[in-house]
Amino acid sequence: MTDLLPTTAQPAHPDPASPTFAVISGEQVQKALTGREREITDLVEATYRVHGAGDSVNPPSYFLRFPDRPSSRIIALPASVGGSVGVDGMKWISSFPDNVRSGLPRASAVLILNDPTTGYPFACLESSIISATRTAASAALAADWFSRNRPRPTRVGFFGTGLIARYIHTFLAGTGWDFEAVGVHDLAADSAAGFCAYLRQSGTDAEVTVHDSAADLIRSSDLVVFATVAGQPHVTDASLFAHNPLVLHVSLRDLAPEVLLASANFVDDVEHCLKADTSPHLVEQRTGNRDFLNGTLNDVMLGRAAPPPDRPIVFSPFGLGVLDLAVGKYVYDETAAAGNLGLIDNFFHDLRRYG
Structure with a gap:
Protein backbone atom coordinates (compact mmCIF):
# COMPACT_ATOMS: atom_id res chain seq x y z
CA MET A 1 0.00 0.00 0.00
CA THR A 2 1.33 3.44 -0.93
CA ASP A 3 2.15 5.65 2.04
CA LEU A 4 1.02 9.21 2.54
CA LEU A 5 4.13 11.24 3.18
CA PRO A 6 3.77 14.46 5.19
CA THR A 7 6.09 17.14 3.90
CA THR A 8 7.98 19.85 5.71
CA ALA A 9 8.21 22.33 2.86
CA GLN A 10 6.23 22.07 -0.34
CA PRO A 11 5.78 24.72 -3.01
CA ALA A 12 2.31 26.11 -3.59
CA HIS A 13 2.65 25.11 -7.25
CA PRO A 14 3.83 21.65 -8.28
CA ASP A 15 7.08 21.39 -10.26
CA PRO A 16 6.13 20.45 -13.86
CA ALA A 17 9.39 18.52 -14.24
CA SER A 18 8.58 16.31 -11.28
CA PRO A 19 4.80 16.02 -10.84
CA THR A 20 3.51 15.15 -7.41
CA PHE A 21 0.11 14.13 -6.13
CA ALA A 22 -1.30 15.09 -2.74
CA VAL A 23 -4.36 13.93 -0.83
CA ILE A 24 -5.90 16.55 1.45
CA SER A 25 -8.35 15.25 4.03
CA GLY A 26 -11.57 16.85 5.21
CA GLU A 27 -9.90 17.64 8.52
CA GLN A 28 -7.16 19.55 6.71
CA VAL A 29 -9.70 21.31 4.51
CA GLN A 30 -11.69 22.45 7.52
CA LYS A 31 -8.55 23.64 9.29
CA ALA A 32 -7.57 25.76 6.29
CA LEU A 33 -11.04 27.35 6.01
CA THR A 34 -12.28 27.76 9.58
CA GLY A 35 -12.50 31.38 10.65
CA ARG A 36 -11.70 32.66 7.15
CA GLU A 37 -15.24 33.65 6.19
CA ARG A 38 -14.37 37.18 5.05
CA GLU A 39 -11.31 36.04 3.15
CA ILE A 40 -13.17 33.24 1.36
CA THR A 41 -16.10 35.51 0.53
CA ASP A 42 -13.65 37.99 -1.02
CA LEU A 43 -12.11 35.10 -2.97
CA VAL A 44 -15.53 34.04 -4.26
CA GLU A 45 -16.29 37.62 -5.30
CA ALA A 46 -12.98 37.83 -7.16
CA THR A 47 -13.72 34.51 -8.87
CA TYR A 48 -17.15 35.69 -9.99
CA ARG A 49 -15.46 38.73 -11.50
CA VAL A 50 -12.88 36.58 -13.30
CA HIS A 51 -15.69 34.38 -14.62
CA GLY A 52 -17.72 37.40 -15.69
CA ALA A 53 -14.69 38.78 -17.55
CA GLY A 54 -14.42 35.54 -19.53
CA ASP A 55 -11.17 34.29 -17.97
CA SER A 56 -12.63 30.90 -17.11
CA VAL A 57 -14.10 27.78 -18.65
CA ASN A 58 -17.18 26.38 -16.97
CA PRO A 59 -18.97 23.83 -19.18
CA PRO A 60 -22.32 22.33 -18.28
CA SER A 61 -22.38 19.95 -15.35
CA TYR A 62 -22.94 16.29 -16.15
CA PHE A 63 -25.57 14.43 -14.13
CA LEU A 64 -25.15 10.72 -13.56
CA ARG A 65 -28.60 9.36 -12.67
CA PHE A 66 -29.76 5.87 -11.75
CA PRO A 67 -33.03 4.27 -12.94
CA ASP A 68 -33.24 2.17 -9.77
CA ARG A 69 -32.41 5.14 -7.47
CA PRO A 70 -34.24 8.11 -8.98
CA SER A 71 -33.69 10.43 -6.01
CA SER A 72 -29.90 10.01 -6.14
CA ARG A 73 -27.35 11.46 -8.51
CA ILE A 74 -23.65 12.12 -8.94
CA ILE A 75 -22.61 15.33 -10.68
CA ALA A 76 -19.38 16.15 -12.50
CA LEU A 77 -18.43 19.84 -12.56
CA PRO A 78 -15.35 20.38 -14.74
CA ALA A 79 -13.91 23.89 -14.87
CA SER A 80 -10.87 26.09 -15.40
CA VAL A 81 -10.26 29.41 -13.73
CA GLY A 82 -7.63 32.00 -14.62
CA GLY A 83 -6.71 35.16 -12.80
CA SER A 84 -4.48 34.73 -9.78
CA VAL A 85 -5.90 31.24 -9.13
CA GLY A 86 -4.78 29.59 -12.36
CA VAL A 87 -5.98 26.01 -12.02
CA ASP A 88 -8.05 23.41 -13.89
CA GLY A 89 -10.00 20.55 -12.35
CA MET A 90 -13.28 18.89 -11.54
CA LYS A 91 -15.62 18.38 -8.61
CA TRP A 92 -17.32 14.97 -8.40
CA ILE A 93 -20.20 15.31 -5.96
CA SER A 94 -22.92 12.85 -5.05
CA SER A 95 -26.35 13.61 -3.66
CA PHE A 96 -28.02 10.63 -1.98
CA PRO A 97 -30.93 12.03 0.09
CA ASP A 98 -31.64 8.67 1.74
CA ASN A 99 -28.31 8.97 3.57
CA VAL A 100 -29.99 11.30 6.03
CA ARG A 101 -32.10 8.44 7.40
CA SER A 102 -28.97 6.62 8.52
CA GLY A 103 -27.30 9.70 9.96
CA LEU A 104 -24.95 10.38 7.04
CA PRO A 105 -24.86 13.74 5.24
CA ARG A 106 -26.71 13.79 1.95
CA ALA A 107 -23.71 14.89 -0.12
CA SER A 108 -20.15 13.65 -0.45
CA ALA A 109 -17.51 14.92 -2.84
CA VAL A 110 -13.93 15.01 -4.02
CA LEU A 111 -12.15 17.75 -5.95
CA ILE A 112 -9.33 17.11 -8.39
CA LEU A 113 -6.90 19.95 -9.18
CA ASN A 114 -4.92 19.86 -12.43
CA ASP A 115 -1.82 21.83 -13.31
CA PRO A 116 -2.75 24.17 -16.21
CA THR A 117 0.69 23.80 -17.82
CA THR A 118 1.09 20.02 -17.86
CA GLY A 119 -2.46 18.83 -17.27
CA TYR A 120 -1.22 16.55 -14.51
CA PRO A 121 -3.56 16.26 -11.52
CA PHE A 122 -1.65 17.37 -8.45
CA ALA A 123 -4.18 17.06 -5.64
CA CYS A 124 -7.35 15.29 -4.53
CA LEU A 125 -9.26 17.08 -1.78
CA GLU A 126 -12.25 16.03 0.28
CA SER A 127 -14.75 18.47 -1.13
CA SER A 128 -18.07 18.35 0.72
CA ILE A 129 -16.66 21.05 2.99
CA ILE A 130 -15.28 23.00 0.03
CA SER A 131 -18.64 22.75 -1.75
CA ALA A 132 -20.57 23.90 1.32
CA THR A 133 -18.06 26.70 1.88
CA ARG A 134 -18.25 28.12 -1.64
CA THR A 135 -22.06 27.85 -1.53
CA ALA A 136 -22.20 29.70 1.77
CA ALA A 137 -19.71 32.34 0.66
CA PRO A 317 -27.29 30.33 -7.81
CA PHE A 318 -26.60 27.13 -9.74
CA GLY A 319 -23.16 26.83 -8.14
CA LEU A 320 -20.17 27.11 -10.47
CA GLY A 321 -17.25 24.73 -10.66
CA VAL A 322 -14.86 27.69 -10.86
CA LEU A 323 -15.78 28.54 -7.26
CA ASP A 324 -14.88 25.03 -6.10
CA LEU A 325 -11.54 25.30 -7.88
CA ALA A 326 -10.76 28.68 -6.34
CA VAL A 327 -11.56 27.52 -2.81
CA GLY A 328 -9.81 24.19 -3.38
CA LYS A 329 -6.66 25.89 -4.65
CA TYR A 330 -6.76 28.17 -1.61
CA VAL A 331 -6.88 25.10 0.65
CA TYR A 332 -4.02 23.48 -1.28
CA ASP A 333 -1.83 26.58 -1.00
CA GLU A 334 -2.56 27.01 2.71
CA THR A 335 -1.82 23.35 3.42
CA ALA A 336 1.37 23.46 1.35
CA ALA A 337 2.56 26.66 3.05
CA ALA A 338 2.09 24.97 6.44
CA GLY A 339 4.19 22.00 5.26
CA ASN A 340 1.32 19.58 5.74
CA LEU A 341 0.71 18.15 2.27
CA GLY A 342 0.22 14.40 2.25
CA LEU A 343 2.08 13.34 -0.90
CA ILE A 344 1.54 9.88 -2.34
CA ASP A 345 4.97 8.48 -3.08
CA ASN A 346 5.43 7.45 -6.74
CA PHE A 347 1.83 8.14 -7.68
CA PHE A 348 3.06 8.97 -11.18
CA HIS A 349 5.26 5.95 -11.69
CA ASP A 350 6.19 5.52 -15.35
CA LEU A 351 7.23 8.98 -16.54
CA ARG A 352 9.77 7.91 -19.16
CA ARG A 353 8.32 7.95 -22.65
CA TYR A 354 10.15 4.86 -23.83
CA GLY A 355 10.57 3.06 -20.52
Whole structure:
Protein backbone atom coordinates (compact mmCIF):
# COMPACT_ATOMS: atom_id res chain seq x y z
CA MET A 1 0.00 0.00 0.00
CA THR A 2 1.33 3.44 -0.93
CA ASP A 3 2.15 5.65 2.04
CA LEU A 4 1.02 9.21 2.54
CA LEU A 5 4.13 11.24 3.18
CA PRO A 6 3.77 14.46 5.19
CA THR A 7 6.09 17.14 3.90
CA THR A 8 7.98 19.85 5.71
CA ALA A 9 8.21 22.33 2.86
CA GLN A 10 6.23 22.07 -0.34
CA PRO A 11 5.78 24.72 -3.01
CA ALA A 12 2.31 26.11 -3.59
CA HIS A 13 2.65 25.11 -7.25
CA PRO A 14 3.83 21.65 -8.28
CA ASP A 15 7.08 21.39 -10.26
CA PRO A 16 6.13 20.45 -13.86
CA ALA A 17 9.39 18.52 -14.24
CA SER A 18 8.58 16.31 -11.28
CA PRO A 19 4.80 16.02 -10.84
CA THR A 20 3.51 15.15 -7.41
CA PHE A 21 0.11 14.13 -6.13
CA ALA A 22 -1.30 15.09 -2.74
CA VAL A 23 -4.36 13.93 -0.83
CA ILE A 24 -5.90 16.55 1.45
CA SER A 25 -8.35 15.25 4.03
CA GLY A 26 -11.57 16.85 5.21
CA GLU A 27 -9.90 17.64 8.52
CA GLN A 28 -7.16 19.55 6.71
CA VAL A 29 -9.70 21.31 4.51
CA GLN A 30 -11.69 22.45 7.52
CA LYS A 31 -8.55 23.64 9.29
CA ALA A 32 -7.57 25.76 6.29
CA LEU A 33 -11.04 27.35 6.01
CA THR A 34 -12.28 27.76 9.58
CA GLY A 35 -12.50 31.38 10.65
CA ARG A 36 -11.70 32.66 7.15
CA GLU A 37 -15.24 33.65 6.19
CA ARG A 38 -14.37 37.18 5.05
CA GLU A 39 -11.31 36.04 3.15
CA ILE A 40 -13.17 33.24 1.36
CA THR A 41 -16.10 35.51 0.53
CA ASP A 42 -13.65 37.99 -1.02
CA LEU A 43 -12.11 35.10 -2.97
CA VAL A 44 -15.53 34.04 -4.26
CA GLU A 45 -16.29 37.62 -5.30
CA ALA A 46 -12.98 37.83 -7.16
CA THR A 47 -13.72 34.51 -8.87
CA TYR A 48 -17.15 35.69 -9.99
CA ARG A 49 -15.46 38.73 -11.50
CA VAL A 50 -12.88 36.58 -13.30
CA HIS A 51 -15.69 34.38 -14.62
CA GLY A 52 -17.72 37.40 -15.69
CA ALA A 53 -14.69 38.78 -17.55
CA GLY A 54 -14.42 35.54 -19.53
CA ASP A 55 -11.17 34.29 -17.97
CA SER A 56 -12.63 30.90 -17.11
CA VAL A 57 -14.10 27.78 -18.65
CA ASN A 58 -17.18 26.38 -16.97
CA PRO A 59 -18.97 23.83 -19.18
CA PRO A 60 -22.32 22.33 -18.28
CA SER A 61 -22.38 19.95 -15.35
CA TYR A 62 -22.94 16.29 -16.15
CA PHE A 63 -25.57 14.43 -14.13
CA LEU A 64 -25.15 10.72 -13.56
CA ARG A 65 -28.60 9.36 -12.67
CA PHE A 66 -29.76 5.87 -11.75
CA PRO A 67 -33.03 4.27 -12.94
CA ASP A 68 -33.24 2.17 -9.77
CA ARG A 69 -32.41 5.14 -7.47
CA PRO A 70 -34.24 8.11 -8.98
CA SER A 71 -33.69 10.43 -6.01
CA SER A 72 -29.90 10.01 -6.14
CA ARG A 73 -27.35 11.46 -8.51
CA ILE A 74 -23.65 12.12 -8.94
CA ILE A 75 -22.61 15.33 -10.68
CA ALA A 76 -19.38 16.15 -12.50
CA LEU A 77 -18.43 19.84 -12.56
CA PRO A 78 -15.35 20.38 -14.74
CA ALA A 79 -13.91 23.89 -14.87
CA SER A 80 -10.87 26.09 -15.40
CA VAL A 81 -10.26 29.41 -13.73
CA GLY A 82 -7.63 32.00 -14.62
CA GLY A 83 -6.71 35.16 -12.80
CA SER A 84 -4.48 34.73 -9.78
CA VAL A 85 -5.90 31.24 -9.13
CA GLY A 86 -4.78 29.59 -12.36
CA VAL A 87 -5.98 26.01 -12.02
CA ASP A 88 -8.05 23.41 -13.89
CA GLY A 89 -10.00 20.55 -12.35
CA MET A 90 -13.28 18.89 -11.54
CA LYS A 91 -15.62 18.38 -8.61
CA TRP A 92 -17.32 14.97 -8.40
CA ILE A 93 -20.20 15.31 -5.96
CA SER A 94 -22.92 12.85 -5.05
CA SER A 95 -26.35 13.61 -3.66
CA PHE A 96 -28.02 10.63 -1.98
CA PRO A 97 -30.93 12.03 0.09
CA ASP A 98 -31.64 8.67 1.74
CA ASN A 99 -28.31 8.97 3.57
CA VAL A 100 -29.99 11.30 6.03
CA ARG A 101 -32.10 8.44 7.40
CA SER A 102 -28.97 6.62 8.52
CA GLY A 103 -27.30 9.70 9.96
CA LEU A 104 -24.95 10.38 7.04
CA PRO A 105 -24.86 13.74 5.24
CA ARG A 106 -26.71 13.79 1.95
CA ALA A 107 -23.71 14.89 -0.12
CA SER A 108 -20.15 13.65 -0.45
CA ALA A 109 -17.51 14.92 -2.84
CA VAL A 110 -13.93 15.01 -4.02
CA LEU A 111 -12.15 17.75 -5.95
CA ILE A 112 -9.33 17.11 -8.39
CA LEU A 113 -6.90 19.95 -9.18
CA ASN A 114 -4.92 19.86 -12.43
CA ASP A 115 -1.82 21.83 -13.31
CA PRO A 116 -2.75 24.17 -16.21
CA THR A 117 0.69 23.80 -17.82
CA THR A 118 1.09 20.02 -17.86
CA GLY A 119 -2.46 18.83 -17.27
CA TYR A 120 -1.22 16.55 -14.51
CA PRO A 121 -3.56 16.26 -11.52
CA PHE A 122 -1.65 17.37 -8.45
CA ALA A 123 -4.18 17.06 -5.64
CA CYS A 124 -7.35 15.29 -4.53
CA LEU A 125 -9.26 17.08 -1.78
CA GLU A 126 -12.25 16.03 0.28
CA SER A 127 -14.75 18.47 -1.13
CA SER A 128 -18.07 18.35 0.72
CA ILE A 129 -16.66 21.05 2.99
CA ILE A 130 -15.28 23.00 0.03
CA SER A 131 -18.64 22.75 -1.75
CA ALA A 132 -20.57 23.90 1.32
CA THR A 133 -18.06 26.70 1.88
CA ARG A 134 -18.25 28.12 -1.64
CA THR A 135 -22.06 27.85 -1.53
CA ALA A 136 -22.20 29.70 1.77
CA ALA A 137 -19.71 32.34 0.66
CA SER A 138 -21.73 32.93 -2.52
CA ALA A 139 -24.90 33.30 -0.45
CA ALA A 140 -23.28 35.74 1.99
CA LEU A 141 -21.84 37.74 -0.91
CA ALA A 142 -25.23 37.93 -2.61
CA ALA A 143 -26.97 38.93 0.62
CA ASP A 144 -24.53 41.83 0.97
CA TRP A 145 -24.79 43.10 -2.60
CA PHE A 146 -28.56 42.71 -2.91
CA SER A 147 -29.23 44.57 0.33
CA ARG A 148 -27.14 47.65 -0.46
CA ASN A 149 -30.02 49.73 -1.77
CA ARG A 150 -32.65 48.55 0.71
CA PRO A 151 -32.86 48.19 4.51
CA ARG A 152 -30.43 45.51 5.63
CA PRO A 153 -32.38 42.41 6.76
CA THR A 154 -32.52 41.78 10.50
CA ARG A 155 -34.77 38.69 10.49
CA VAL A 156 -33.45 35.62 8.72
CA GLY A 157 -35.43 32.45 8.08
CA PHE A 158 -33.94 29.07 7.16
CA PHE A 159 -36.17 26.73 5.16
CA GLY A 160 -34.19 23.48 5.38
CA THR A 161 -31.72 23.03 8.21
CA GLY A 162 -28.97 20.71 7.02
CA LEU A 163 -25.25 21.21 6.43
CA ILE A 164 -25.69 23.96 3.84
CA ALA A 165 -27.95 26.00 6.14
CA ARG A 166 -25.37 25.71 8.91
CA TYR A 167 -22.57 26.90 6.64
CA ILE A 168 -24.65 29.79 5.30
CA HIS A 169 -25.44 30.98 8.82
CA THR A 170 -21.75 30.67 9.73
CA PHE A 171 -20.74 32.77 6.73
CA LEU A 172 -23.41 35.39 7.35
CA ALA A 173 -22.24 35.73 10.95
CA GLY A 174 -18.59 35.66 9.91
CA THR A 175 -19.07 38.49 7.40
CA GLY A 176 -20.73 40.87 9.82
CA TRP A 177 -24.43 40.03 9.78
CA ASP A 178 -26.19 40.45 13.12
CA PHE A 179 -29.79 39.28 13.26
CA GLU A 180 -32.51 40.12 15.77
CA ALA A 181 -34.42 36.95 14.93
CA VAL A 182 -33.67 33.59 13.32
CA GLY A 183 -36.57 31.52 12.03
CA VAL A 184 -36.28 27.78 11.44
CA HIS A 185 -38.48 25.43 9.44
CA ASP A 186 -37.84 21.85 8.38
CA LEU A 187 -40.11 18.94 7.58
CA ALA A 188 -38.02 16.81 9.94
CA ALA A 189 -38.39 17.90 13.56
CA ASP A 190 -35.05 16.39 14.58
CA SER A 191 -33.26 18.41 11.88
CA ALA A 192 -34.87 21.62 13.11
CA ALA A 193 -33.87 20.75 16.68
CA GLY A 194 -30.32 20.03 15.62
CA PHE A 195 -30.06 23.35 13.81
CA CYS A 196 -31.38 25.17 16.87
CA ALA A 197 -28.70 23.46 18.95
CA TYR A 198 -26.07 24.67 16.49
CA LEU A 199 -27.47 28.21 16.71
CA ARG A 200 -27.18 28.16 20.50
CA GLN A 201 -23.60 26.89 20.27
CA SER A 202 -22.76 29.59 17.74
CA GLY A 203 -23.31 32.24 20.40
CA THR A 204 -26.06 34.11 18.57
CA ASP A 205 -28.05 36.63 20.57
CA ALA A 206 -30.96 36.39 18.13
CA GLU A 207 -34.35 35.11 19.17
CA VAL A 208 -34.71 31.65 17.61
CA THR A 209 -38.18 30.45 16.58
CA VAL A 210 -39.17 27.12 15.08
CA HIS A 211 -42.06 27.64 12.67
CA ASP A 212 -44.51 24.84 12.03
CA SER A 213 -45.47 26.19 8.62
CA ALA A 214 -43.49 27.49 5.68
CA ALA A 215 -45.89 30.41 5.38
CA ASP A 216 -45.16 31.63 8.91
CA LEU A 217 -41.40 31.39 8.32
CA ILE A 218 -41.51 33.35 5.07
CA ARG A 219 -43.84 36.07 6.36
CA SER A 220 -41.71 36.64 9.47
CA SER A 221 -38.37 36.90 7.63
CA ASP A 222 -36.86 39.66 5.51
CA LEU A 223 -34.02 37.34 4.45
CA VAL A 224 -35.19 33.82 3.50
CA VAL A 225 -32.72 31.00 2.85
CA PHE A 226 -33.97 27.94 0.97
CA ALA A 227 -31.59 25.03 1.53
CA THR A 228 -33.67 21.92 0.94
CA VAL A 229 -33.44 18.76 -1.16
CA ALA A 230 -36.68 19.53 -3.00
CA GLY A 231 -36.88 18.11 -6.51
CA GLN A 232 -39.80 20.26 -7.62
CA PRO A 233 -41.51 23.48 -6.50
CA HIS A 234 -43.52 23.32 -3.30
CA VAL A 235 -43.92 27.02 -2.45
CA THR A 236 -46.60 28.34 -4.79
CA ASP A 237 -48.21 31.33 -3.08
CA ALA A 238 -46.57 34.54 -4.30
CA SER A 239 -48.48 36.57 -1.72
CA LEU A 240 -46.24 35.12 1.00
CA PHE A 241 -43.52 37.41 -0.36
CA ALA A 242 -45.61 40.58 -0.39
CA HIS A 243 -43.29 42.16 2.18
CA ASN A 244 -40.48 42.10 -0.43
CA PRO A 245 -37.89 39.92 1.29
CA LEU A 246 -34.49 38.98 -0.08
CA VAL A 247 -34.58 35.28 -0.96
CA LEU A 248 -31.48 33.12 -1.28
CA HIS A 249 -32.92 30.29 -3.37
CA VAL A 250 -29.86 28.07 -2.90
CA SER A 251 -31.63 24.76 -3.50
CA LEU A 252 -33.05 26.05 -6.80
CA ARG A 253 -36.26 24.03 -7.00
CA ASP A 254 -38.41 25.26 -4.12
CA LEU A 255 -40.25 28.15 -5.74
CA ALA A 256 -43.07 27.83 -8.26
CA PRO A 257 -42.95 29.95 -11.43
CA GLU A 258 -45.70 32.19 -9.99
CA VAL A 259 -43.33 33.27 -7.21
CA LEU A 260 -40.46 34.06 -9.56
CA LEU A 261 -42.71 35.93 -11.98
CA ALA A 262 -43.80 38.22 -9.12
CA SER A 263 -40.17 38.88 -8.11
CA ALA A 264 -36.93 40.37 -9.36
CA ASN A 265 -34.70 37.47 -10.35
CA PHE A 266 -30.93 37.18 -10.34
CA VAL A 267 -28.71 34.15 -11.00
CA ASP A 268 -25.00 33.44 -10.89
CA ASP A 269 -24.80 32.21 -14.51
CA VAL A 270 -27.74 32.31 -16.89
CA GLU A 271 -26.89 29.29 -19.04
CA HIS A 272 -26.09 27.06 -16.09
CA CYS A 273 -29.08 28.04 -13.98
CA LEU A 274 -31.69 27.64 -16.71
CA LYS A 275 -31.23 23.89 -17.02
CA ALA A 276 -32.28 20.67 -15.29
CA ASP A 277 -35.77 21.90 -14.37
CA THR A 278 -34.64 24.44 -11.82
CA SER A 279 -37.32 26.95 -10.88
CA PRO A 280 -35.91 29.56 -13.30
CA HIS A 281 -35.80 26.91 -16.01
CA LEU A 282 -39.46 26.14 -15.39
CA VAL A 283 -40.28 29.83 -15.82
CA GLU A 284 -38.43 29.89 -19.13
CA GLN A 285 -40.33 26.82 -20.28
CA ARG A 286 -43.64 28.40 -19.32
CA THR A 287 -43.03 31.85 -20.81
CA GLY A 288 -40.81 30.90 -23.74
CA ASN A 289 -38.32 33.64 -22.89
CA ARG A 290 -35.88 34.90 -20.27
CA ASP A 291 -37.40 38.33 -19.78
CA PHE A 292 -38.08 37.53 -16.12
CA LEU A 293 -34.34 37.64 -15.37
CA ASN A 294 -32.98 40.95 -14.08
CA GLY A 295 -29.33 39.93 -14.37
CA THR A 296 -26.51 38.11 -12.65
CA LEU A 297 -24.74 38.74 -9.38
CA ASN A 298 -21.76 39.95 -11.40
CA ASP A 299 -24.02 42.43 -13.20
CA VAL A 300 -24.98 43.85 -9.81
CA MET A 301 -21.36 44.01 -8.66
CA LEU A 302 -20.42 45.87 -11.86
CA GLY A 303 -23.36 48.27 -11.58
CA ARG A 304 -25.02 46.95 -14.76
CA ALA A 305 -28.13 45.86 -12.88
CA ALA A 306 -29.77 47.17 -9.73
CA PRO A 307 -32.03 45.16 -7.42
CA PRO A 308 -35.31 47.05 -7.04
CA PRO A 309 -36.24 48.06 -3.51
CA ASP A 310 -39.97 47.50 -3.98
CA ARG A 311 -40.13 43.84 -5.09
CA PRO A 312 -39.05 40.51 -3.65
CA ILE A 313 -35.54 39.66 -4.80
CA VAL A 314 -34.77 36.02 -5.58
CA PHE A 315 -31.17 34.93 -6.07
CA SER A 316 -30.93 31.46 -7.63
CA PRO A 317 -27.29 30.33 -7.81
CA PHE A 318 -26.60 27.13 -9.74
CA GLY A 319 -23.16 26.83 -8.14
CA LEU A 320 -20.17 27.11 -10.47
CA GLY A 321 -17.25 24.73 -10.66
CA VAL A 322 -14.86 27.69 -10.86
CA LEU A 323 -15.78 28.54 -7.26
CA ASP A 324 -14.88 25.03 -6.10
CA LEU A 325 -11.54 25.30 -7.88
CA ALA A 326 -10.76 28.68 -6.34
CA VAL A 327 -11.56 27.52 -2.81
CA GLY A 328 -9.81 24.19 -3.38
CA LYS A 329 -6.66 25.89 -4.65
CA TYR A 330 -6.76 28.17 -1.61
CA VAL A 331 -6.88 25.10 0.65
CA TYR A 332 -4.02 23.48 -1.28
CA ASP A 333 -1.83 26.58 -1.00
CA GLU A 334 -2.56 27.01 2.71
CA THR A 335 -1.82 23.35 3.42
CA ALA A 336 1.37 23.46 1.35
CA ALA A 337 2.56 26.66 3.05
CA ALA A 338 2.09 24.97 6.44
CA GLY A 339 4.19 22.00 5.26
CA ASN A 340 1.32 19.58 5.74
CA LEU A 341 0.71 18.15 2.27
CA GLY A 342 0.22 14.40 2.25
CA LEU A 343 2.08 13.34 -0.90
CA ILE A 344 1.54 9.88 -2.34
CA ASP A 345 4.97 8.48 -3.08
CA ASN A 346 5.43 7.45 -6.74
CA PHE A 347 1.83 8.14 -7.68
CA PHE A 348 3.06 8.97 -11.18
CA HIS A 349 5.26 5.95 -11.69
CA ASP A 350 6.19 5.52 -15.35
CA LEU A 351 7.23 8.98 -16.54
CA ARG A 352 9.77 7.91 -19.16
CA ARG A 353 8.32 7.95 -22.65
CA TYR A 354 10.15 4.86 -23.83
CA GLY A 355 10.57 3.06 -20.52
